[in-house]
Amino acid sequence: MPASAAVASPGLLKEVHAATARFHSTTQATKGGYVLSSPCIAHPTLGGMGFHWVDNNKVDPVFDPLEPEALVYAPDASGAPKLAAVEYIVINVGQPAPTFDGQPFDVGGTPVPVPHWSLHVWVHRDNPAGTFTPFNPDVSCQ
Template sequence: MSARPRPLMAALALAAVTSLALGAAPAVAKAPAGDEFAHPDLKKTYEATKKYESEQAAIDDGYVRTDDCVEDPELGGMGYHYVNPDHIGSTDPTKPAAVLYAPDHKTGKRELVALEWVVPNTGQPRPRLFDHDFDGPFDFEPVGPHYSLHAWIFKKNPKGVFTPYNPRVHCTPCTEDHAKPDEPKPAHPKS
């Protein structure tokens, strides 16, 4: 299954020219139930990135806000990518290249849902992080050939922590229009 990184590349392009500051109140992050993480280093990642539940904290740390929400009608969504160009190439668990937000359809605010690492493909072996291979390689501008890895540690992904798309993330509110013929109508996603 392809990770379809085309929207990330659009987000990176926007990141190069867009920088918006939002006044957002700091939020308190809630750790996964029982501090259960798919890999021990994810706890370190969570501790280093939980402050990004505040969009303003992400912006203050160099993540550039975008207004393109990534969703695939069959796979689910990724949300909005806030990209820190200084972290492209990082395999440091505490320095993801992107923090991902999804719309909360009740409040209208964006909520932190996942993180993404992006490593340019320079002919090196496939990168690994959290004992997991990166997806790819992909070849899209402006990054060019690269690998990527998602970590869904702020919103449960029933497809897995490291799966690129989350079927519980939607850019637009769930409606009857999203249901396929002869399928039950979807319920609104809940954390």
């Protein structure tokens, strides 16, 4: 099933939203161990992702939906970064590929230099392209 067509259970999405709401600002992300790891990422036709803040201590072979490896902040109307999505980065050491409530992860997709899976989940901002689609047509880095 394409990422844009997948639908996760509202229960797990609400749990992830609640578990990560404390990171409403990049100041809170920094206090939580996350560091800015990318400029604002955008695609000319697909839209944007935003700025990725990663907790490198969480980038490992373990998938915990309530402890995402990355937080994604998209610019709001004033240009200020606002929490929009989470991203999971799971190192592949031969274990079965992870899924988020049945949604398979993408192979690779981040600049992590080892085999891994990743998945964006838009739990703090609507993504008209789909909850699990990396780019959001409503996000701009301009």
